[in-house]
Amino acid sequence: MDGGRKAVDEMTAVRTARPSARERLLAAADELFYREGVHVVGIDRVIEHAGVAKASLYNTFGSKDELIRAYLEGRHAATEKRLTDGLVAYATPREKILGIFEIQGARFLNPESRGCPFISATAEAMPGAASLAAADAYRVWVRGLFADLAREAGATDPEALAQQLHIVYDGIAVKMRMDGDPAGDLAAGRAMAAMLLDAALA
């Protein structure tokens, strides 16, 4: 929409000096929205944490809803990069599928983890909220990743296998957050994924 045609020199100059208002806002939103929740954290706390004027937020994003969308899109992009980068270390499609649980599970093991940001942000979303569209895009991508790997692994019904793996993926995200034994839950989820793979590739 705006600023797309700027000279590269200017952008790098600004960036080396200090992160732009947009970047600081996104960093603050990412931290606060994830830690405390998109409904609990108000605009004032975000701009205070970012060290940014309120007008800059509304010039850049237009509304809180759009800031939430940008926050979730950032989470989506980071997860996509983390997984695509991490999965190259695994050789076979089967190992890559288990690697997804390994990589994402490690995140949820962090004591700072508050579970899946898409599940949380959409838990109380109103029907037309931007968070719903962002969460949908994320989930379509995850489902596609499972399905692609299931196909490469030679599953007879890759879509069905992906659906089952996605259920386990959601289940451990919730259970690791809510109950007191994230490591045990993750191990149980991994075992289930392996069992599903064995059954689907037999």
Place this chain on the structure above:
Amino acid sequence: MDGGRKAVDEMTAVRTARPSARERLLAAADELFYREGVHVVGIDRVIEHAGVAKASLYNTFGSKDELIRAYLEGRHAATEKRLTDGLVAYATPREKILGIFEIQGARFLNPESRGCPFISATAEAMPGAASLAAADAYRVWVRGLFADLAREAGATDPEALAQQLHIVYDGIAVKMRMDGDPAGDLAAGRAMAAMLLDAALA
């Protein structure tokens, strides 16, 4: 806690005339909190929908947080009753376990369903919130139900089986809410539960 020792005459008299303020508040909270979310719905909307004075709410529950706890405890009690009543129709422990998915899945198939109220209400809960304790009690009960049935079914490791079943239970609750194919997700979850049972009872 209170009112348990009241004369039956008085209670029935009140009940036939009109539900008490407490009952109307709980009914309104149940509807609004579940449909729109405990953070989105304010006290004013609850009391307006219940047709109750604000002072009655604070005399009865003391705070919004305690009203949320009462709302979740009501959900817990209703689910417990629904399952214990519904499961008598199933003969074997194995069928009862699958019956849990049948009974609860049918609820999530309702277009009005917004998924698991405990997952949603705790998604943005602050550390000491009453919703966390209520959700914990509910989840301990669910886990215990799975474990008891797994033990009766003769599973070698009933706790491990219960943990896996609980992951599937959470997974379908989330996936049925967020993606567009609740019936397919439920069928996939049922199939996974059956597979887990076959593996654990072999």
Place this chain on the structure above:
DNA sequence: GCTCCCACAGACAGGTCTGTCTAGTGTTGG
């Protein structure tokens, strides 16, 4: 009858919410 108690209606306090607006500052490119 009279008193107690539950529930009513609603004003009020003090704060927070999102979003708008004005005015000023500092840097950069021409």
Place this chain on the structure above:
DNA sequence: CCAACACTAGACAGACCTGTCTGTGGGAGC
């Protein structure tokens, strides 16, 4: 030098938030 631009600080509007308080009315028990 000057115009453009991104940004800052902060007042402001109008709504909503939780929670408290005052005063009223009606039914039940003594």
